[in-house]
Amino acid sequence: MLRARGLSVKRGDRQVVHGVDLEVRRGEVVVLLGPNGAGKSTLLAALAGLIAPSGGDVEADGRVAAALQAPALARRSVVANLEIALSWWGVPRDQRRARAAAALARLGAEHLAERHAATLSGGEARRVHLARALSVDAAVLLLDEPFAGLDAATRADLLYDAASVLRDPGRAVLVIVHDRAEAWALGDRVGVLLDGRIEALGPPGEVLERPTTRRVAEFVGFTGWVEDGAGVRLARPVDVELDQGGDLHGRVIRRIPVEDGIRVEVELEHGRLVTVTTPPGPDPGTNVRLRLTGGVRFDRGQPAAAWTTSSASEPSPPPSG
């Protein structure tokens, strides 16, 4: 178990982490998401004991190990890198080789054991970096963006391997990631860190599908918005459809080919929505009608409420423009 209470951290004179309360239970994987500069790595360094907090405290049942963002490996073979980490951890010499080999095998990296660290590709180095952190068998494991800088295929491979090996009934795991798909794959709970504060923390479905604040919603992908007198509705591209019978209308301002089709940005009188449609899609300047199929609504002075047009119990949105 790892528990932070009122944890604050400064970098120089700048307060980077503000009074964070966080608990990661044994057997649980908690994922922290946040934009660049939100203080994720600083928070992790403080939890790992690498930076002294300026306020609050950190408590852990057992020893804490961390794999930092850069997969820094010493100039020696892969297996020697794991063995030296085990020596830092205090593992007796006669157990190191077997534990290093087992950790590499768990991440499918046993074939890399005798390679020199400098010859590894980015994906291989990340895999070894993760194996090294797992090899020490810490009670609390902290991982800082373990999939950063990898191409999509390599990242997916490592993500699925990591998702299966990280979970351990005796271990509490905190993972910082940059990508919502990684949060879905790894986390029992997901937290969103914005400006050094945890703005949301809960099961992935709750935090990523039904965010409770506008800032969190915008960060987790609800980038389209429509304002009315009472509040604002936020929507992801998947929540918006081009529909000639739709009750919203606006003008196409951008049309960008993407992997799944054509990304269309539409400006409304009181908002802007994004959707993905099938090619060729409307040209910029075209007037279109839209329909919202999902999203979240934030009324002024009211807590957020999930809103979908498919729900009979929810009011139909007023037309825009």
Next chain:
Amino acid sequence: MKFFFDGLDRAIHLLTHPDDALLQVLKVTLQVAVWSTLLALVIGLPLGLLLGLETFRGRRAGLAAANAGLGFPPVFVGIVLALLFFRGAPLGGLHLIYTVKGIIVAQTILALPIVIAFTAAAVHAVPSGLFDQARALGASRLRVWALALREARVGVFAAAIGALGSALAEVGAVVLVGGNIFDSTQTLSSALLEQVNAGNYGRAMALGIILMGLIIVIVAVLTIAQQRGARAAVGRAS
């Protein structure tokens, strides 16, 4: 030109028929070089690691002092030490003046900045992420320092080579602290100076050739060892 070839001729004769005086000078030279280099490494490596790896108030001043020490005039260091070592001086009780031990102390002081400055620069050049990662996996300060020495081994070797080269070739502090006493505290470089002053250019030339040969052989061996380590790492990496 005649002087030069006469000198060379005498040098070859001395090299092929070494006398007791030459062997004694050679012995003192090696004794001073080896001991002062070892002492400079023992004292200087931890200080270089401290300055290269740790963050503390006064670190920059320490680095500046070590770098400034690279340019210390040996004659000035020699005169300061001699004045401290004379009988009745603050360190007179140590009985180091005009002794080989005194020369070793002087050469250690001259070699220290080389070891400290080179080591600090070498370990500072290693990406700090590796040391942070080591700490994040439970490495103690001592373990991090050991890791730094290994990662920066090429630079640390350069520090040792520099220290040894200085100890072999230096003459000013040797003469002032050791007194350049024949058959006692003379090193190759101070004996060479004495021979030049006495007009014995042939013997001076011979001593110079031996000194140069010694420096070249020792430094070459160390350089080969250094480059072998570096090449092994690069070879494995390519």
